[in-house]
Amino acid sequence: MHKNKPNKVLDTKLDAVSKSLKQSIKNLDSYTHVRGESLYVDDVNIRQGTFHAVVFDSPKAHGKIKSIDYSKAEALEGVQRIFTYKDVPGENEIGGIIPDEPLFAEDEVHFWGMPIALIVAESEFIARKARDLIDIEIEDLSVITTAKEAKAKGSFINAPRSFSLGDTEKAFVDCDYVFEGETFSNGQEHLYIEAQGAYAEPQENGNIKVTSSTQGPTAVQKTIAKVLGIAMHKIEVDVTRLGGGFGGKEDQATPWAVMAALAAHHLNQSVKLILNRHDDLRMTGKRHPYESTYKIGLSKDLKIIAYQTEFLQNSGAAADLSPAIAERTLFHATNSYYIPNVTTKVLSCKTNLPPNTAFRGFGGPQGMFVIESAIAKAAHEIGVPTRTIQEANLLDENDTFSYGQIAKKVEAKNTWHSAKNIFNIEALEQAVETFNKNNTSFKKGIAFMPITFGISFTNTPMNHARALVHIYLDGSVGISTAAVEMGQGVNTKMMQIAADVFSIPIEKIKIETTNTTRVANTSPSAASSTADLNGKATLMACNALVERLKIVASEDLKASVKDITLKEESVYINNKKSALTWTELVSKAMLKRVALTENAHYATPEIHFDKTKEKGHPFAYHVYGTAITTTTIDCMRGTYEFDSVKIVHDYGKSMSEGIDLGQVEGALIQGIGWMTMEEIAYNKDGRLLSNALSTYKVPDIFSVPKTVEVIPVETEGNDMAILKSKAVGEPPLMYGIGAYFALQNAIKAFNPNYNMQFNAPMTPEKVLMSLYRKA
Ligand code: LUZ
Numbered sequence: 035m036h037k038n039k040p041n042k043v044l045d046t047k048l049d050a051v052s053k054s055l056k057q058s059i060k061n062l063d064s065y066t067h068v069r070g071e072s073l074y075v076d077d078v079n080i081r082q083g084t085f086h087a088v089v090f091d092s093p094k095a096h097g098k099i100k101s102i103d104y105s106k107a108e109a110l111e112g113v114q115r116i117f118t119y120k121d122v123p124g125e126n127e128i129g130g131i132i133p134d135e136p137l138f139a140e141d142e143v144h145f146w147g148m149p150i151a152l153i154v155a156e157s158e159f160i161a162r163k164a165r166d167l168i169d170i171e172i173e174d175l176s177v178i179t180t181a182k183e184a185k186a187k188g189s190f191i192n193a194p195r196s197f198s199l200g201d202t203e204k205a206f207v208d209c210d211y212v213f214e215g216e217t218f219s220n221g222q223e224h225l226y227i228e229a230q231g232a233y234a235e236p237q238e239n240g241n242i243k244v245t246s247s248t249q250g251p252t253a254v255q256k257t258i259a260k261v262l263g264i265a266m267h268k269i270e271v272d273v274t275r276l277g278g279g280f281g282g283k284e285d286q287a288t289p290w291a292v293m294a295a296l297a298a299h300h301l302n303q304s305v306k307l308i309l310n311r312h313d314d315l316r317m318t319g320k321r322h323p324y325e326s327t328y329k330i331g332l333s334k335d336l337k338i339i340a341y342q343t344e345f346l347q348n349s350g351a352a353a354d355l356s357p358a359i360a361e362r363t364l365f366h367a368t369n370s371y372y373i374p375n376v377t378t379k380v381l382s383c384k385t386n387l388p389p390n391t392a393f394r395g396f397g398g399p400q401g402m403f404v405i406e407s408a409i410a411k412a413a414h415e416i417g418v419p420t421r422t423i424q425e426a427n428l429l430d431e432n433d434t435f436s437y438g439q440i441a442k443k444v445e446a447k448n449t450w451h452s453a454k455n456i457f458n459i460e461a462l463e464q465a466v467e468t469f470n471k472n473n474t475s476f477k478k479g480i481a482f483m484p485i486t487f488g489i490s491f492t493n494t495p496m497n498h499a500r501a502l503v504h505i506y507l508d509g510s511v512g513i514s515t516a517a518v519e520m521g522q523g524v525n526t527k528m529m530q531i532a533a534d535v536f537s538i539p540i541e542k543i544k545i546e547t548t549n550t551t552r553v554a555n556t557s558p559s560a561a562s563s564t565a566d567l568n569g570k571a572t573l574m575a576c577n578a579l580v581e582r583l584k585i586v587a588s589e590d591l592k593a594s595v596k597d598i599t600l601k602e603e604s605v606y607i608n609n610k611k612s613a614l615t616w617t618e619l620v621s622k623a624m625l626k627r628v629a630l631t632e633n634a635h636y637a638t639p640e641i642h643f644d645k646t647k648e649k650g651h652p653f654a655y656h657v658y659g660t661a662i663t664t665t666t667i668d669c670m671r672g673t674y675e676f677d678s679v680k681i682v683h684d685y686g687k688s689m690s691e692g693i694d695l696g697q698v699e700g701a702l703i704q705g706i707g708w709m710t711m712e713e714i715a716y717n718k719d720g721r722l723l724s725n726a727l728s729t730y731k732v733p734d735i736f737s738v739p740k741t742v743e744v745i746p747v748e749t750e751g752n753d754m755a756i757l758k759s760k761a762v763g764e765p766p767l768m769y770g771i772g773a774y775f776a777l778q779n780a781i782k783a784f785n786p787n788y789n790m791q792f793n794a795p796m797t798p799e800k801v802l803m804s805l806y807r808k809a
Pocket residue numbers: 281284355358362392395396490491492493560561562764
């Protein structure tokens with residue numbers, strides 16, 4: 035029987051100090067949120083005379099622009115000017131990874147919703163009215179909406195990528211069981227509460243300040259500079275917080291900020307551009323739909339010996355972040371399992387949908403859905419419970435991932451067995467069985483979902499951050515980092531770190547806006563790495579300041595530096611409180627002309643990846659966990675509820691327990707939404723049909739599981755994580771995949787002829803059809 039690892043007590047100073055704070059800390063934004071005082075882009079005090087802008091976008095998914103008549107729109111009173119690609123002084127190009135995306139369409143349109151022009155007027159209302167007066171004539175070209183069609187036509191974003199381990203072809207020959215199949219997972223709308231938007235304000239000497247709802251202020255700054263043909267130092271980008279990002283503002287916050295800046299540049303007046311919900315839904319990309327094929331081979335004792343996949347990623351009409359997302363699909367293609375022979379391949383297929391983009395999990399969930407489907411299929415065919423195969427193949431210490439990294443401090447088995455023990459799996463499964471025996475029109479299903487998620491930007495050079503820390507002469511502290519607060523609580527975590535190191539109350543600390551003039555050349559707040567990267571930089575800066583202050587204290591108190599500590603706003607010598615307070619110490623440092631500002635740079639050590647070999651050590655560490663999901667379906671209606679999701683999660687040593695639990699719960703529900711109810715639909719002309727909340731159903735309070743239990747796994751933690759507190763933003767989203775398989779099992783309990791379908795989301799309509807399907 036598996037035993038939990040002992041929960042070793044760590045004697046680091048930080049662990050001791052943060053104990054009380056980590057349990058009591060609330061997301062600091064909650065106070066301004068509930069009072070309606072939190073500031074978003076739309077709340078910025080605008081300058082008198084500010085103009086408002088609306089984007090004119092393509093009413094066709096693919097075609098040649100024959101003519102556009104702006105005359106009626108331009109003649110409308112209050113319209114200032116309409117900008118097109120002809121007004122771009124620099125490059126009409128916003129592609130981040132591959133330069134394949136114009137800011138404004140020139141002579142062709144590639145997706146329905148593609149920006150063609152920006153209408154600037156005295157009010158948004160007038161700009162919208164003007165938009166309706168534009169006449170456009172487009173000659174239709176053939177439209178591709180699915181990845182398969184794109185593949186058949188040879189329409190790709192870039193060259194395919196492939197990872198391999200062992201000898202897959204040879205290994206299949208020796209397998210006792212081999213199964214093949216196809217899967218589909220649909221896209222997902224980010225549905226951040228705050229839609230995309232930006233406010234651009236001209237400054238002196240042709241400089242522009244832009245307030246943007248972006249996860250990546252530097253990307254915005256860089257792209258504005260490129261499009262305007264000016265240097266980056268002329269652009270200042272400022273972010274207070276986002277009303278949600280979820281990846282949708284990693285790259286796709288940029289065009290709107292660029293357009294606002296372009297108009298401000300030409301008009302020398304402030305310009306505000308905020309998309310309304312319909313425009314946002316139509317013009318922005320979503321999670322990538324994937325069409326995939328798999329082949330899985332097992333031995334008699336249910337070890338997975340060989341696994342092969344081809345992932346077709348529906349990238350949309352431009353690269354955006356698709357190549358990086360495709361890569362992460364390969365990194366997570368074997369989820370929490372060790373498979374000795376693996377060949378995975380991904381094709382980024384160019385279609386006429388809006389460029390699909392980053393979404394929490396970043397291609398990882400799509401990869402994991404396929405391996406889980408393959409295992410479920412194998413279990414169904416062999417006639418064993420899915421969890422038997424899952425359990426027989428869980429990752430172990432020192433196993434090799436297909437990309438060459440050796441798994442260390444692995445918690446796959448620990449979380450799995452802890453979940454079985456803590457939640458009493460025998461009783462849970464017995465209850466499901468008994469229920470199914472005693473009920474004909476309701477059936478229950480249960481499924482395990484283990485997760486393993488790699489932490490770091492897979493593009494190694496992006497793993498860095500800086501923190502600028504000022505101690506003001508009254509002892510209060512201001513901190514600037516590259517971290518963008520988007521509801522995930524990163525500002526609270528940064529504050530905790532400083533409060534810990536300085537041993538001062540959080541009231542004395544302010545987290546400043548994220549601003550490119552204070553912290554430059556930053557990576558976006560993404561990849562679950564924001565708290566790790568920016569937190570480590572903050573920790574370094576605060577520690578450097580403390581070392582400096584200790585010298586001042588030692589001189590003042592005539593004590594040895596090594597005997598001095600800072601505790602509860604006082605200086606201690608050999609753990610005895612001295613008369614010198616934090617505030618006095620800071621004033622003394624000022625008088626001695628000691629620098630009270632520090633700028634620290636952190637770059638994740640140890641990571642590397644060689645794309646020519648597709649091998650390396652791309653991740654600082656992995657996050658592990660196991661979820662057990664139970665569902666009840668109504669077999670007359672096809673509707674369902676989730677009775678419970680029981681999770682053992684690898685937080686490491688959570689530094690902010692409330693915030694981290696919130697991330698797990700939120701990600702889980704978002705994952706369940708993706709797998710069960712959120713159904714993006716485009717028609718064959720490439721028009722978005724699910725273009726409102728009446729046609730796109732997201733989880734609400736009634737569709738959350740009746741109980742969600744999250745137990746931290748006992749672990750030693752990992753020093754690559756900030757204060758051993760592991761990244762928590764994305765990994766728990768993939769627990770939601772368990773919901774899909776719980777539904778499959780419930781359907782099987784009702785319909786013994788049911789042949790499993792791997793076509794997500796598993797909407798109530800699909801459940802109903804499956805309940806009565808003959809094969
Ligand atoms: N963004 C990115 C990400 O640029 N690189 C990544 O590896 C990544 N991973 C997850 C989410 N966003």
